[in-house]
Amino acid sequence: MLVTIKRYDPDGDRAWTQEYEVDTTHRSMTVMDVLEYIETKLDHTLAYYKHSICNHGICARCTLSVNGKVKLACTELANDYDALELAPAPNRPVVRDLVTGVPSSVL
Amino acid sequence: MRGDYNGNDDIVTEYCVLRQNTNTEGKALSGRIDVTMDTELLVIGGSGAGVTAAFYAAQAGVDVLMVSKGKAGFSGNAIMAGGGCGIDGESGRNVLGIESADPGFTKDKLFDCLVKESYYLAEQNIVQQYVDDSPIVLKDYLQWAERGGSKFVSIQPCGWQASGAHFAKPLVQALKETPAIRTLEDTMVVELLRSGRRVVGAIGVHVYTGKLVRINAKAVVIASGGYQLQSLRNTVSDMTGDGPAMAYRAGATISDMEFMLAFPTALVPEDMRGSIYPYLFRRIPHRLVDKNGDEIVIDEDAKGLSTESKINKLVNDFYMGTAVANGLGGPHGGAFWDYSIATQEEKRKALDQFYKRFSNWHKYGYYKGESMKRVEDMIMNNEPIEVGLGVEYSMGGIVVNEKMETGVEGLFAAGETTTGTFGACRIGDGLIEMLCQGMKAGQTAAAYCAATERADADDADAEAAAAELLHFFDNEGGVNATELVERITAACDKGLKTIRCEDDLQASLRELEALRGQVEGATLQCKSRAYNLEWINALSARNTILCGVTSVRAALERRESRGCHIRSDYPAVDHDNFLFHYDFRRVNGEDVMSTRRPTVTRMPLPTGKKENVIKYFTDKDLHYSRAFKINFDN
Numbered sequence: 001m002l003v004t005i006k007r008y009d010p011d012g013d014r015a016w017t018q019e020y021e022v023d024t025t026h027r028s029m030t031v032m033d034v035l036e037y038i039e040t041k042l043d044h045t046l047a048y049y050k051h052s053i054c055n056h057g058i059c060a061r062c063t064l065s066v067n068g069k070v071k072l073a074c075t076e077l078a079n080d081y082d083a084l085e086l087a088p089a090p091n092r093p094v095v096r097d098l099v100t101g102v103p104s105s106v107l
Numbered sequence: 108m109r110g111d112y113n114g115n116d117d118i119v120t121e122y123c124v125l126r127q128n129t130n131t132e133g134k135a136l137s138g139r140i141d142v143t144m145d146t147e148l149l150v151i152g153g154s155g156a157g158v159t160a161a162f163y164a165a166q167a168g169v170d171v172l173m174v175s176k177g178k179a180g181f182s183g184n185a186i187m188a189g190g191g192c193g194i195d196g197e198s199g200r201n202v203l204g205i206e207s208a209d210p211g212f213t214k215d216k217l218f219d220c221l222v223k224e225s226y227y228l229a230e231q232n233i234v235q236q237y238v239d240d241s242p243i244v245l246k247d248y249l250q251w252a253e254r255g256g257s258k259f260v261s262i263q264p265c266g267w268q269a270s271g272a273h274f275a276k277p278l279v280q281a282l283k284e285t286p287a288i289r290t291l292e293d294t295m296v297v298e299l300l301r302s303g304r305r306v307v308g309a310i311g312v313h314v315y316t317g318k319l320v321r322i323n324a325k326a327v328v329i330a331s332g333g334y335q336l337q338s339l340r341n342t343v344s345d346m347t348g349d350g351p352a353m354a355y356r357a358g359a360t361i362s363d364m365e366f367m368l369a370f371p372t373a374l375v376p377e378d379m380r381g382s383i384y385p386y387l388f389r390r391i392p393h394r395l396v397d398k399n400g401d402e403i404v405i406d407e408d409a410k411g412l413s414t415e416s417k418i419n420k421l422v423n424d425f426y427m428g429t430a431v432a433n434g435l436g437g438p439h440g441g442a443f444w445d446y447s448i449a450t451q452e453e454k455r456k457a458l459d460q461f462y463k464r465f466s467n468w469h470k471y472g473y474y475k476g477e478s479m480k481r482v483e484d485m486i487m488n489n490e491p492i493e494v495g496l497g498v499e500y501s502m503g504g505i506v507v508n509e510k511m512e513t514g515v516e517g518l519f520a521a522g523e524t525t526t527g528t529f530g531a532c533r534i535g536d537g538l539i540e541m542l543c544q545g546m547k548a549g550q551t552a553a554a555y556c557a558a559t560e561r562a563d564a565d566d567a568d569a570e571a572a573a574a575e576l577l578h579f580f581d582n583e584g585g586v587n588a589t590e591l592v593e594r595i596t597a598a599c600d601k602g603l604k605t606i607r608c609e610d611d612l613q614a615s616l617r618e619l620e621a622l623r624g625q626v627e628g629a630t631l632q633c634k635s636r637a638y639n640l641e642w643i644n645a646l647s648a649r650n651t652i653l654c655g656v657t658s659v660r661a662a663l664e665r666r667e668s669r670g671c672h673i674r675s676d677y678p679a680v681d682h683d684n685f686l687f688h689y690d691f692r693r694v695n696g697e698d699v700m701s702t703r704r705p706t707v708t709r710m711p712l713p714t715g716k717k718e719n720v721i722k723y724f725t726d727k728d729l730h731y732s733r734a735f736k737i738n739f740d741n
Contacts (some may be wrong), residue, residue, distance in 0.1 A: 009635060010635065010637050011635040011637070027377045027378075028378040029377070029378055030378045033377075039640065040589055040590075040593060044588075044589045044631075044633070044640075045633040045641070046640075047633075047638045047640060050344060050640055051177070051293070051314050051344065051345050051643060052176050052177025052178070052183075052293070052343055052344065052345050053177075053343060053344045054186055054187060054271075054343055054475075055343075055344060056187075056379075056382055056475040056477055057475050057476010057477055058187070058270075058272055058475050059178075059181065059186060059343075061177070072476065075476045078378075079378075095315050095638050096637050096638040096639075097638075099315070099638045
């Protein structure tokens with residue numbers, strides 16, 4: 001499956017999209033599983049919500065845009081899609097890649 | 108918008124003593140610390156133990172800063188709770204005025220249960236604190252719950268069932284009602300700061316910005332949870348053992364590290380891995396089968412222990428774990444639950460009862476945020492479901508006394524990060540432990556703060572500690588931090604199985620020791636500090652590796668079985684030779700292991716041997732019974 005991710009690096013204020021190929025034919029995966037696969041196997045630099053998350057739809061920290069709709073990465077089935085287009089949740093300040101929402105007052 | 112956090116946005120973090128890039132004289136710092144904050148009491152952790160510690164310290168008039176890795180009140184494992192918790196019915200009736208409480212389940216009975224469930228490895232003075240203080244803290248907690256809109260369902264003899272989020276809401280409410288508690292969220296505290304031997308603050312990393320935050324305090328309470336080291340876990344993502352590891356590096360003793368509680372956890376559908384739906388569905392009639400479809404026979408006397416009590420977890424560990432250890436596990440490493448022994452009507456009724464019960468907190472047909480439809484189809488179609496044993500809770504951790512003092516001046520600890528309440532096996536409630544220990548730690552630390560002058564760490568020491576955190580950005584040629592974490596987890600999986608043996612543990616220890624030598628050289632591909640998961644992994648690895656090494660070392664030395672430490676090569680519970688804790692302390696940079704007998708206040712320690720961890724419980728001479736039943740019909 002082709003996974004296209006909107007990326008952002010705050011240090012250089014650089015935005016780009018990046019494509020990854022993830023094999024979802026052999027197991028069912030959530031979008032979170034796909035992101036974890038990319039992070040651990042393909043690209044260690046990818047940022048998505050991973051700290052202090054529940055992974056079962058309780059904490060809602062992993063909110064992001066999946067093919068244009070706001071979803072939770074941990075409960076959204078990747079296998080339901082032919083291709084994934086992942087972007088940060090809209091209308092929130094982007095911290096890095098898919099991570100959003102740091103209140104501007106913090107530090 | 109920060110997601111569905113039940114009002115966390117109302118917790119306005121105030122930084123009244125936050126000084127950007129200045130030192131205590133207000134001068135610009137040239138060093139590596141980005142922000143310095145001052146407080147009297149630093150509480151590390153934002154779940155039940157942290158919030159209660161902060162609350163009771165603030166009530167005593169102490170200035171408190173609570174720093175949490177996630178959202179304040181919603182951080183940590185409380186939100187993952189799946190069932191209920193409770194106290195003795197005597198206190199329920201007399202202290203809390205709960206009419207439905209069963210006073211027959213007395214304080215003494217609860218004490219007796221906890222000690223026996225711990226395989227006599229509990230510290231009895233700490234169990235006494237649990238029994239005595241839990242009704243007191245619950246008085247406040249239940250009021251926060253009411254005002255915070257938590258929905259609790261009463262269970263016998265005196266308990267409450269809810270979803271994890273509803274157990275966390277009262278904590279958020281307590282913070283909301285106590286503006287004196289300042290909070291700093293999304294900050295991973297990574298190292299304690301000392302002045303001489305006294306703990307006087309800490310350094311944390313603000314995860315979003317990567318800024319280093321120095322906190323100066325008179326005292327520190329660690330309430331940052333436990334360590335889940337294996338890959339199959341049903342907890343939040345970051346139980347990396349920060350508390351035990353930080354405390355250890357600061358001179359505290361850690362103990363009982365080999366004991367971690369596991370219970371039936373989802374392996375399939377693969378995207379639901381880690382869900383605890385199998386445990387919640389245990390009341391739907393089923394039998395255990397192995398990969399060949401042959402029944403895994405549970406001994407008759409053990410069956411009696413099983414479904415209605417949390418001993419169910421241990422029974423499953425023993426029988427499912429043994430089948431897997433004998434090579435009879437499925438492709439995902441689990442055993443199978445076969446629901447075909449129930450009629451379609453029985454299954455339908457049980458599922459509907461479950462959904463109805465849990466629709467108090469979740470969408471009908473859901474458990475937590477996940478639809479149960481596919482699981483339900485498998486059950487109704489008599490498709491055996493492969494189920495694993497996922498880790499939930501670590502019994503081991505920082506050694507404390509009944510006042511939550513660690514033995515290191517200025518350092519206190521509470522909740523899962525400590526050891527002492529549950530010994531070798533937790534059947535009592537981690538939620539109650541977090542609340543009553545948090546309260547006690549907050550009170551003790553507040554008294555300490557009131558009687559003590561502030562003493563700051565040397566700036567040079569703080570800078571050196573900061574340099575150690577930042578050096579990963581300059582590393583070259585080492586193992587990538589993310590890959591390192593995966594290898595540590597794999598090495599822990601190898602040794603810290605549900606059923607353990609010498610060869611596995613030896614292989615695991617060899618790997619972990621080798622990996623330990625690679626942690627400080629771990630490399631980061633991404634060189635930016637903002638939300639850098641590789642860096643967070645490197646910092647976490649320093650903690651998980653320590654927890655892993657000490658867990659495996661103790662598990663190797665413990666040539667017996669006890670509670671959740673089950674060895675195929677030493678199946679017997681051996682009171683004569685192993686009824687003690689394995690403690691670890693750092694002495695001159697070395698890990699020093701020693702043994703310590705449990706503290707006895709009321710119940711003498713037993714002698715002799717029991718055939719295995721199940722026979723320990725079914726032995727009539729133990730005189731064990733816990734009146735804890737959930738009535739699913741109401």
